[in-house]
Structure formats: C-alpha cells, structure tokens
Ligand SMILES: Cc1ncc(C[n+]2csc(CCOP(=O)(O)OP(=O)(O)O)c2C)c(N)n1
C-alpha cells in the first residue's frame with residue numbers, strides 16, 4: 212500500500228491524466244477525426260472537467276466492485292477515460308467518440324462496452340435509479356438471496372442543474388418512506404447549468420431538504436490550498452470574501468484569471484494588512500490556483516469526504532467545482548458547449564508535457580514512475596472481482612398460466628385471477644414476481660395477490676385493521692418477505708423502480724420478475740422513465756388498466772388515446788391488448804419468458820387492459836391459437852374464399868366487432884373477423900420480414916402477411932380499436948387492401964360505454980357503416996338498435 216501522501220500524489224496525477232484524456236477525446240472528435248462533421252461535440256468539455264477529480268477519487272480509490280454508479284451524462288468522456296486507464300476501453304472507441312459504435316456521448320449500459328452500470332442522458336433519471344437500485348438491493352437481501360455478496364453503494368454523480376428535475380424529489384420522498392440506505396449522491400456544484408449560472412444559496416436549500424429526509428449532508432467547499440490559506444494571518448477575511456462572492460462573479464473571475472481576482476480582492480477587501488499580504492505573496496498564477504482550489508477539485512478533500520462516511524445512511528455530497536476547470540473557458544457562463552480551439556489545445560498540450568503523437572499514451576507527461584501508476588491502477592479495489600456485471604439463471608415458466616374462469620370477465624379481472632393462482636402456488640416463478648403500483652393496487656386488481664404475498668418492508672408491520680379485528684377485504688401486513696412494493700402516486704417512481712427491479716439479475720445476480728400496475732393514461736406521466744428503463748434493457752411487465760374511453764363514466768383525463776401507439780413505438784417493449792382472459796393468460800406466460808431472454812432477443816411487456824366485462828369464448832387453447840395470440844393475431848372467424856370484408860379489432864371493442872359481423876354477414880359474403888392481440892408484434896414482424904427480403908436474406912413472410920394473403924384484392928378491412936386509429940390503420944399497406952380505420956381521436960367526455968362508442972364511432976353501427984363504404988352491394992339490412 213502506498214503511504215497517504217504518495218497515494219494522494221498518484222491519485223492527483225491520474226486525475227490530471229483523466230482530465231487530459233477526456234478533453235483530448237472531445238478534441239479529437241471535433242478537430243482530428245476525418246469526416247467528423249455531424250459528430251461535433253457539444254456540452255461535454257467544460258462539464259466533464261468539472262468531475263475529473265471527483266470521479267478519479269471514486270474509481271481509483273473509493274469504489275468497491277459491488278458499488279454501482281450513475282454518471283452525469285456530460286461526464287461520459289471522463290468515465291471512458293477512466294475505463295481506458297483501467298484497460299477496459301479501447302483507443303479506437305475513444306477516437307470514435309460519438310461516432311458509429313464508438314464510445315457513447317452519454318454513458319450507456321447497452322451500447323457502451325466499458326462497464327457502464329446505469330445509462331444516463333435524460334437528466335434526473337440516473338440519479339433516481341441509484342435510489343431505487345438500493346431499495347431493490349434491500350429487497351433481494353431481505354428475501355434471503357444474494358447471501359455471499361456484500362452490499363453495494365449506489366452512487367450518482369449529479370449535475371447541480373440536474374437537481375431541477377422533479378423526478379429526483381419524487382424519488383427522495385419514496386426513499387425516505389422505505390428507509391433508504393447505501394445511496395450516495397455527489398452533486399457537482401459548479402453553479403452552472405446549460406444556459407445560466409444557478410441561483411445564489413441553492414446549496415442551503417439542498418442541505419436542509421436532504422437533512423429533512425434523513426440524509427447525511429457533506430459539503431466539500433474548500434480544497435487543501437484554500438484551507439491552508441485560511442489558516443494564515445488574514446485567512447479569515449479571505450474566506451469571508453469567498454463565501455460572500457456571488458456565483459456569477461466567482462465564475463467570471465475564474466474565467467478571467469489571477470490578475471482579475473487580485474483586482475477584485477483589492478477593491479472589495481481594501482488594504483487590510485494581513486489579508487492583503489496573503490494575496491500579494493502570491494503570483495497571479497498562484498492566486499488563481501488558490502481561488503480555483505474548490506473542494507471538488509482537490510483530491511485530498513474528496514478522498515477525506517468519501518472516507519469519512521462510516522454509516523449506511525444515504526449521503527449527499529455537495530462538492531464545489533468550477534465548470535471547465537483547467538481549461539481556457541473555465542467558469543465562462545457560455546462554456547457548456549465550449550470547445551478548445553486547435554491553438555488552445557496545442558498550448559495546453561505543451562504545458563502538460565505531452566509530445567505530439569503521444570496524446571493517447573496512458574502516462575505521457577506525468578512525472579510519476581509509469582510502473583508505480585500501473586501498479587496503483589492494477590490495485591484499484593474497484594476491479595478486484597473482475598467482471599462486475601452479473602447474470603442469473605432463467606426461472607421456469609409453465610406452458611400455460613391458469614386462472615379460475617367465469618363466463619363473463621374483464622381482462623383486468625383476469626389479470627388479478629392469473630396472479631391470484633400464481634400466489635396460491637409455491638413455484639419459483641411466483642417467488643420471483645414482485646409487484647408495485649403507484650397507489651392503485653386495489654383498483655388495478657392486485658388486491659388478491661397482495662393478500663397472499665404481503666407487502667415488502669425491511670421491518671415487520673402488521674395490518675392494524677386486522678390486528679384490531681376490523682373486517683376488511685384486504686390483509687396488508689408488511690414484512691421482509693412481502694412481494695408487493697407500495698408506492699406513492701408518482702408514476703415516474705414506478706417506472707424507475709421497474710428499471711431497478713428489472714436489472715436485478717445484472718446488478719445483484721438475482722432474477723426478479725417485476726410487474727407494475729397503473730392506469731393506462733398515466734403511462735404518459737411516467738413515459739420518460741419507462742423509455743429510460745427500456746433503454747437500459749431492464750425487464751418488467753406493465754399492466755395498464757383501465758384504458759381508452761371504455762372506462763366511460765370515469766371520463767376526462769382518465770381516458771387514453773395515444774397509448775397503443777406508444778406501445779408500438781417504444782423500443783424494448785412488446786405491447787399487447789387482448790380482448791379475452793384466455794388470451795391474457797397465454798400472453799402473461801409468454802411475457803415472463805420474454806422478460807428473461809438474452810439481450811437483443813427479450814424485453815419488457817406492456818399489457819393494455821380493460822375493466823369492461825365481456826362474454827368469454829369457451830374454447831380449447833390449441834397450440835396454433837396460442838401461437839396466433841403471442842404473434843399478435845388470429846382469425847376468430849376465418850374469411851371465406853370470396854371474402855368482401857374483414858373486421859380487424861383489438862381489445863375491449865371485441866363485442867362490437869362480433870356483433871357487427873353478425874349483422875353484416877347477412878348481406879356480405881364470406882366476411883372474416885381478425886382478433887388482434889398485438890398490433891405491435893404484428894407490425895414489427897412485418898417490418899423485420901420486409902427488411903430481410905430487401906437485404907435478400909430469404910423470402911420470409913410475416914405473420915400478418917400470411918393472415919391477409921388469402922383475402923381477395925378488393926376485400927375491404929375495417930379496423931377498430933379503443934385508441935388512436937393509426938394503431939391499426941397500417942393493415943391496408945400489408946397487401947394493398949382498402950381500410951377504414953375506426954378509433955378514438957378526442958377524449959374527455961363521460962357517459963356510458965354505449966354513449967361513448969356511438970359518439971366516437973367505434974360501435975357496431977359505425978363498423979357496419981365503414982364496411983358498407985368499402986364494399987359494393989345493397990345496404991346492410993340490420994342495424995344495432997339504440998338502447
Ligand atoms: C431531461 C433533459 N432535459 C434537458 C437536457 C439537456 N441538458 C443537458 S445538460 C443540461 C444542463 C446541465 O447542467 P448541470 O446538470 O448543472 O451539469 P453541468 O454541465 O453544469 O455539469 C441540460 C439542460 C437533458 N439532457 N435532459
């Protein structure tokens with residue numbers, strides 16, 4: 212082990228190297244790489260410099276293999292530089308920063324190859340992810356798994372302006388409720404955002420807020436040089452001046468340099484003997500070095516701050532920094548997208564003793580022995596266990612999930628019944644399921660599951676109503692073995708929790724099968740977090756219910772229109788909207804398998820469900836039917852040879868489609884009824900088949916192409932969905948059939964289902980009208996009677 216001063220010296224040298232390499236990576240992408248046009252780097256250079264010391268302290272000394280980190284998006288070059296020094300990142304990928312398959316602009320778990328723990332990019336989300344990952348670690352531990360693994364700290368490197376994102380505060384609240392531990396947030400308090408200098412005194416607000424939520428707060432404001440100067444005669448006056456200096460002014464002076472600092476100090480402090488001497492003893496360069504020696508740029512202060520933590524309570528470090536430290540535009544308010552010119556870089560290169568052509572060499576320009584640096588890096592505790600990303604075996608899923616059938620049911624009810632059956636059994640599958648809901652557990656039909664499996668908390672807490680013997684349908688005991696995580700209403704939290712639970716196999720080496728329930732329209736409230744979870748390749752199932760205008764009397768903002776399109780467009784999410792419960796049971800079984808498939812093959816699952824009770828088909832679940840359901844569609848009524856019209860429906864409008872078929876059948880020939888369980892799977896299968904054909908990789912036909920192949924050319928297709936009509940309107944492009952796409956384009960009206968279906972034109976009569984408009988022949992004789 213190196214002695215303390217030697218260790219600090221090596222760490223500081225490595226931090227300088229990290230700053231160089233990250234800046235060089237950016238410079239290379241902008242000025243050196245051929246054809247770099249279009250890959251130009253914005254907001255990275257100044258923003259990265261801000262964190263070079265802090266991240267070096269963490270990765271080269273403080274972190275342990277079990278710790279996981281979310282790195283502020285624009286510090287990605289710093290992260291890649293550190294991994295390069297560790298030997299986990301290639302020069303080729305650094306040279307290709309932001310290029311195709313190069314090191315990514317923002318750290319990416321799925322696209323980078325150098326051991327990114329959590330992706331970041333959309334600010335705020337990575338921060339909350341660490342909090343929820345810590346809760347998930349507690350969950351896994353409490354369930355008796357992860358026995359041999361020490362607990363990791365979940366660490367976020369946070370931009371100070373990132374703290375504006377509301378989802379961070381929502382998470383903070385949830386963390387407090389669940390007794391958060393093992394979480395560190397390190398705020399890069401450079402007092403600059405993208406556009407502006409942040410408000411004065413913000414840290415005081417942060418401090419009191421974090422303390423309110425039970426966090427320890429460590430403010431790292433002054434570096435070692437500063438602390439030494441404060442101890443000199445007159446140092447107190449200097450400290451008072453620094454503390455009183457407005458953020459914008461401090462930033463401006465850091466940009467202008469030592470002479471400007473001197474002038475301001477002289478003007479504002481006046482001639483005060485000791486402090487004046489303290490200032491005058493220093494050259495301009497020394498004065499600038501002193502004044503920019505904020506805590507976040509001082510290795511000793513950062514190491515001391517991190518190593519002072521001797522408890523597992525959450526900690527917020529507020530580390531004072533200067534945006535762009537060490538670079539010509541340090542502190543300039545416009546520096547977010549600031550780039551060094553070629554001349555500036557040349558000058559800096561020379562100052563760093565880096566020879567032209569040796570810019571990528573790991574220890575070039577450092578005065579320390581390369582062997583000592585190499586040995587120090589090889590010794591870093593962070594890499595002690597080798598590969599940090601873990602894996603877990605897949606959990607067996609039975610071919611068919613069972614449920615207690617009734618002649619009439621809704622898909623939401625069916626969802627509850629399937630989970631209830633699972634909860635009654637003692638399969639490994641059931642043991643690994645974990646549910647969560649943002650205060651809509653009962654109203655989304657999770658009640659029975661929770662009654663059987665209990666709520667999760669690290670400490671036992673009995674349901675008071677039960678212990679007081681007050682009758683209640685629900686038995687809600689909390690215990691470390693519980694399998695439902697109760698959340699407050701914030702949907703962002705729900706999806707970030709899904710992201711954390713859904714990565715447990717990779718983070719904790721223990722597979723979980725998370726299920727979220729929420730009202731369908733509120734997917735939009737949590738959409739960026741849902742997108743984030745999918746981007747990270749977290750695996751989970753979302754049951755969104757109720758949906759559409761079918762929840763009729765609820766009306767208004769409870770109705771969803773766009774969600775079928777979101778389901779189709781969201782990468783990493785396979786979306787389904789079954790009409791019947793036997794379909795749903797098949798889809799859930801498929802979903803549990805899909806959630807466990809390897810990267811690139813599996814993903815998460817979205818079930819758009821309904822509270823509408825409808826007649827259930829009495830039928831055998833044949834393998835062909837099962838396949839149709841999971842592939843996205845099957846013929847509920849096969850079209851005849853001379854088929855004139857097809858009705859293709861999705862979800863809760865099945866009764867209208869069936870009724871319309873009955874009425875049209877008398878006056879049109881051979882009509883078909885296509886049950887679509889997943890517009891998403893149909894569409895993506897169709898796209899994939901076309902792509903393969905275009906690239907001459909065979910002549911595969913997709914499922915929807917095969918289904919529509921027998922239809923005569925002039926057959927018309929009426930599509931109907933309680934959602935945006937574009938979700939199914941594309942069916943006409945598959946084989947060139949004319950389409951009338953029915954659906955919902957406006958929302959907000961309350962009424963009965965009949966009222967609203969009629970109003971929006973998705974009732975049986977609207978389907979008949981649409982079929983008539985597509986087909987020749989006499990008007991359809993029978994209509995649905997008004998009720
Ligand atoms: C959700 C979201 N909105 C906007 C942006 C664009 N953006 C990137 S960084 C940034 C501000 C960065 O300020 P700060 O967090 O203080 O980081 P610094 O660069 O100062 O270190 C903004 C607005 C984003 N990445 N994500």
Ligand SMILES: [Mg+2]
Pocket residue numbers: 370371372399400401402403404
């Ligand atoms: Mg900032």
